[in-house]
Amino acid sequence: MNGVCNQSxxxxxxxxxRFNGFAEHPAESKKAMGQRALDTSRKESEDESKxxxxxxxxxxxxxxxGENTDRQGLLKTPLRAAKAMQFLTKGYHETVYDxxxxxxxxxxxxxxxxxxxxxxxxxxxxxxxxxxxxxxxGYIPSKKVxxxxxxxxxxxxYSRRLQVQERLTKQIAMAISxxxxxxxxxxxxxxxxxxxxxxxVQKMNSRTVTSAMLGMFRDDPKTxxxxxxxxxxx
Amino acid sequence: xxxxxxxxxxxxxxxxYGDISAEVKKSALQDLQDHQEQSRKLSEDESxxxxxxxxxxxxxxxxGEDTERQGLARTPLRAARAMQFLTKGYHESVFDxxxxxxxxxxxxxxxxxxxxxxxxxxxxxxxxxxxxxxxGYLPRKKVxxxxxxxxxxxxYSRRLQVQERLSKQIAVxxxxxxxxxxxxxxxxxxxxxxxxxxVQKINSRTVTSTMLGVFREDPKTxxxxxxxxxxx
Numbered sequence: 445m446n447g448v449c450n451q452s453x454x455x456x457x458x459x460x461x462r463f464n465g466f467a468e469h470p471a472e473s474k475k476a477m478g479q480r481a482l483d484t485s486r487k488e489s490e491d492e493s494k495x496x497x498x499x500x501x502x503x504x505x506x507x508x509x510g511e512n513t514d515r516q517g518l519l520k521t522p523l524r525a526a527k528a529m530q531f532l533t534k535g536y537h538e539t540v541y542d543x544x545x546x547x548x549x550x551x552x553x554x555x556x557x558x559x560x561x562x563x564x565x566x567x568x569x570x571x572x573x574x575x576x577x578x579x580x581x582g583y584i585p586s587k588k589v590x591x592x593x594x595x596x597x598x599x600x601x602y603s604r605r606l607q608v609q610e611r612l613t614k615q616i617a618m619a620i621s622x623x624x625x626x627x628x629x630x631x632x633x634x635x636x637x638x639x640x641x642x643x644x645v646q647k648m649n650s651r652t653v654t655s656a657m658l659g660m661f662r663d664d665p666k667t668x669x670x671x672x673x674x675x676x677x678x
Numbered sequence: 679x680x681x682x683x684x685x686x687x688x689x690x691x692x693x694x695y696g697d698i699s700a701e702v703k704k705s706a707l708q709d710l711q712d713h714q715e716q717s718r719k720l721s722e723d724e725s726x727x728x729x730x731x732x733x734x735x736x737x738x739x740x741x742g743e744d745t746e747r748q749g750l751a752r753t754p755l756r757a758a759r760a761m762q763f764l765t766k767g768y769h770e771s772v773f774d775x776x777x778x779x780x781x782x783x784x785x786x787x788x789x790x791x792x793x794x795x796x797x798x799x800x801x802x803x804x805x806x807x808x809x810x811x812x813x814g815y816l817p818r819k820k821v822x823x824x825x826x827x828x829x830x831x832x833x834y835s836r837r838l839q840v841q842e843r844l845s846k847q848i849a850v851x852x853x854x855x856x857x858x859x860x861x862x863x864x865x866x867x868x869x870x871x872x873x874x875x876x877v878q879k880i881n882s883r884t885v886t887s888t889m890l891g892v893f894r895e896d897p898k899t900x901x902x903x904x905x906x907x908x909x910x
Contacts, residue, residue, distance in 0.1 A: 486742030494740045501733040501740070502804070508726045508733070509761060510718025510768045511838055517801050518838070525804040529741060531875045536742045565874040569749050572734070572757040574806065574870055606743055606750070638806055642797040643763045 486536040498526035532567055532574075535604035540619045543601065547591030548624065556667070558582040559595045560675045568639050569606035577635025577651065579603075580675040583620055584627040584660055584667070595620070609635055609654050617656035628659030630671045718768040730758035764799055764806075767836035772851045775833060779823030780856065788899075790814040791827045792907045800871050801838035809867025809883070811835075811845075812907040815852055816859035816892055816899070827852070841867055841886050849888035860891030862903045 502522035506513050513519075560580040568575050581595050602615045617631040632655040641648055661668050734754035738745050745751070792812040800807050813827050834847045849863040864887040873880050893900050 498737055498740045501736040504729055504733040505758075505761065506838075508730045508758075509765045509838075511765075517840060521802055521804065521838075524802050526737075526740075528803040528805060528871065528875055529737065533741045533743075563880055565870075570753055570756050571760045572753065573760060574874060576874070606738075606741075606753075608749060638797075639760065642806060642808070643760055648795055 486533075488534075488537045491530050494530075495523070495526050498529065499523055502526055531604075532565075533605055535601045538601045540598060540601060540623060543597045544590065544594050544623050547594050548588050549591075550587060551585065551589045552587065553585055553589055554587070554627070556582055556584050556671065556674075557589065557592075558671065558674055559592055561677070562596050562599050564599055564603045564612075564633065564635065566603040566605070566607045566609075566612060566635075568637060569608055571639040571643075572606070573637075573639045573642065575607075575609065575635050575637040575639070575652075577633060579616070580630075580632045581616065581620070582630045582661070582671045582675070583624065586625060586627050588624050588626070590620075590624055609633060609637075609652055613654045613656045617658050621658050626659065628657075628661040628663075628667065630658070630661040630668065631656045632672075632675060718765075720769045723762050726762075727755070727758050730761065731755055734758055763836075764797075765837055767833045770833045772830060772833060772855060775829045776822065776826050776855050779826050780820055781823075782819060783817070783821045784819060785817055785821055786819070786859070788814055788816055788903065788906075789821065789824075790903065790906055791824055793909075794828050794831050796831055796835045796844075796865065796867065798835040798837070798839045798841075798844060798867075800869060801840055803871040803875075804838070805869075805871045805874065807841065807867050807869040807871070807884075809865060811848070812862075812864045813848065813852070814862045814893070814903045814907070815856065818857060818859050820856055820858070822852070822856055841865060841869075841884055845886045845888045849890050853890050858891065860889070860893040860895075860899065862890070862893040862900065863888045864904075864907060 499522040502525045503513055506518060506521065511518060513522075558580065559582075560578075562579040562581070563576070564579045565574060565576040567573070579599050581599070598616055598619050602612055602619070613631050613633050617629050620626070620631075621629045632653065634651050634653045636651055640646070640650060657668060661671060731754040734757045735745055738750060738753065743750060745754075790812065791814075792810075794811040794813070795808070796811045797806060797808040799805070811831050813831075830848055830851050834844055834851070845863045845865045849861045852858070852861045852863075864885065866883050866885045868883055872878070872882060889900060893903060
């Protein structure tokens with residue numbers, strides 16, 4: 445799904461750039477463009493009906509690992525694990541359009557706005573093992589600011605999926621860029637990958653850092669420098 | 679249950695590991711060990727992979743993902759192998775790991791191995807929990823190779839676990855093997871099932887401890903251990 449999203453997002457951005465951001469579209473075409481770029485592949489209402497198949501799969505896994513599925517601690521584990529997995533991938537339900545739509549305000553402000561140290565938890569799509577860390581988001585508004593918690597909600601939508609850290613960074617940056625049409629957007633993610641810590645190379649302290657710089661943050665080194673200095677943790 | 683019987687049995691017999699002949703030792707321990715140990719043979723892992731892969735593919739589809747896309751094409755295999763690695767403790771037995779590294783040493787002061795990183799899987803949600811294990815014991819003339827304490831942690835943590843049971847299993851394994859004056863195990867861990875989902879409390883930690891022998895009976899010994907493991 446993410447692959448499909450990436451393709452259609454590129455065309456979505458150029459379409460948006462012809463208009464002036466989210467707020468100025470007529471409602472139907474706005475919704476249509478939002479849906480095309482960020483289609484929800486899973487309906488929340490279907491979650492309940494999917495549970496039996498997921499539970500059966502988890503029972504197979506537990507037995508294949510050599511465990512006894514009838515012991516007290518494991519009796520309801522398939523159900524709990526299936527529900528946990530659905531929660532950890534609930535980002536597939538949600539669209540940026542629904543979350544951001546009402547919280548964009550006209551404000552005569554053109555200075556950098558940064559929301560940093562947003563905790564992020566995601567699942568590595570290669571091993572289905574968590575990776576987690578912090579997201580720092582900065583943008584320079586072009587007369588339109590967004591509610592601050594909405595930036596954290598955008599992180600939630602994209603991180604609660606099967607992800608690759610590079611793609612996650614890019615999707616967050618593109619979503620904010622499309623919605624606000626700001627002068628620039630910067631997103632930096634620093635995360636620890638359990639697939640490297642718990643298994644494989646087993647390097648406890650290693651962290652992966654990815655960044656996406658759009659607009660002025662990409663073109664002007666001084667702006668980028670200011671953002672990076674302000675998000676450095678002492 | 680079985681562990682308590684095992685502990686009582688070995689303390690009444692009043693011999694320790696090194697004095698028993700090899701065959702008796704092996705069969706006695708294997709009777710006493712938790713029935714979970716070695717419930718999975720390493721050689722069977724390869725043959726279990728197809729069933730695990732099929733199960734993971736079902737899960738990916740059930741979550742609404744497209745299993746044909748490039749990033750997910752080999753994910754069922756990788757996830758199945760990862761899960762087998764994360765539960766490899768089922769292959770291993772304490773007997774095989776500890777057998778040769780017990781030494782006679784005229785030492786009866788506290789020995790502590792602290793800040794051992796531990797990674798395990800919560801048996802209720804199949805989501806990781808991880809943290810640090812601090813182990814202390816008072817030898818009775820027999821000391822064990824230090825890395826063997828960390829290996830015991832590995833055996834029991836690489837399973838589907840509950841933190842309380844994990845600390846108890848580690849403590850009882852050391853107690854059975856060395857017959858020391860006392861064993862103390864403290865585990866402080868972060869549970870992803872609480873952090874990533876459910877209540878979503880990011881900074882909360884769970885601490886469990888098991889005190890056996892003189893650590894249970896004598897408060898001053900316990901206090902010394904707890905102050906020595908405190909981080910500076």
